[in-house]
Amino acid sequence: AQSVTQLGSHVSVSEGALVLLRCNYSSSVPPYLFWYVQYPNQGLQLLLKYTSAATLVKGINGFEAEFKKSETSFHLTKPSAHMSDAAEYFCAVSDRGDDKIIFGKGTRLHILP
Amino acid sequence: EPEVTQTPSHQVTQMGQEVILRCVPISNHLYFYWYRQILGQKVEFLVSFYNNEISEKSEIFDDQFSVERPDGSNFTLKIRSTKLEDSAMYFCASSVSRRQETQYFGPGTRLLVL
Numbered sequence: 001a002q003s004v005t006q007l008g009s010h011v012s013v014s015e016g017a018l019v020l021l022r023c024n025y026s027s028s029v030p031p032y033l034f035w036y037v038q039y040p041n042q043g044l045q046l047l048l049k050y051t052s053a054a055t056l057v058k059g060i061n062g063f064e065a066e067f068k069k070s071e072t073s074f075h076l077t078k079p080s081a082h083m084s085d086a087a088e089y090f091c092a093v094s095d096r097g098d099d100k101i102i103f104g105k106g107t108r109l110h111i112l113p
Numbered sequence: 114e115p116e117v118t119q120t121p122s123h124q125v126t127q128m129g130q131e132v133i134l135r136c137v138p139i140s141n142h143l144y145f146y147w148y149r150q151i152l153g154q155k156v157e158f159l160v161s162f163y164n165n166e167i168s169e170k171s172e173i174f175d176d177q178f179s180v181e182r183p184d185g186s187n188f189t190l191k192i193r194s195t196k197l198e199d200s201a202m203y204f205c206a207s208s209v210s211r212r213q214e215t216q217y218f219g220p221g222t223r224l225l226v227l
Contacts (some may be wrong), residue, residue, distance in 0.1 A: 042220050045218070046217075049215065099144070104155065105154070
């Protein structure tokens with residue numbers, strides 16, 4: 001069965017510092033992987049997705065994620081945090097044959113001035 | 114930019130009452146989904162819908178739940194007799210085609226069952 005584990009329910013970084021949000025997945029088949037962001041009182045917005053093309057995926061707002069099959073990881077990074085990045089981030093996985101997306105518990109990112 | 118909308122944003126109901134959550138998907142999308150997130154827990158898939166029928170559903174989506182596309186624009190989730198454990202944020206999503214096309218999510222309806 002597919003699952004996603006996000007390490008750290010809360011992560012704090014200083015403005016301008018590197019953002020690293022960790023995600024590990026479990027899937028019996030090559031998965032599709034996603035990162036979604038949720039700003040306060042808003043819906044889930046797709047940041048980026050991996051669908052078996054390049055292993056380094058670039059998304060919106062300067063975020064990127066690297067698919068590492070050997071580590072079953074799909075960590076999200078951004079070189080320099082901005083105050084507007086404060087939000088909740090969800091890693092998600094989907095079996096290529098499925099409609100559904102399986103979400104992780106989410107990581108709330110706090111940006112310190 | 115087109116977006117998925119949901120109404121109401123918040124709903125409070127008594128246990129045993131019926132509730133209908135409404136969604137307006139993006140106009141050219143053909144696949145529709147409901148997810149829910151109980152406070153402090155993961156976002157969970159409930160159901161997907163295409164061509165006026167359920168495409169896939171989870172174990173959570175039991176006989177108390179139903180979905181409908183009553184007209185060309187709305188997509189609804191009905192809970193027939195709400196339970197305390199139905200209290201959650203319910204998200205609607207839509208996509209152009211199925212599976213790995215991007216699913217666009219609405220802002221959610223927060224349901225509180227008393």
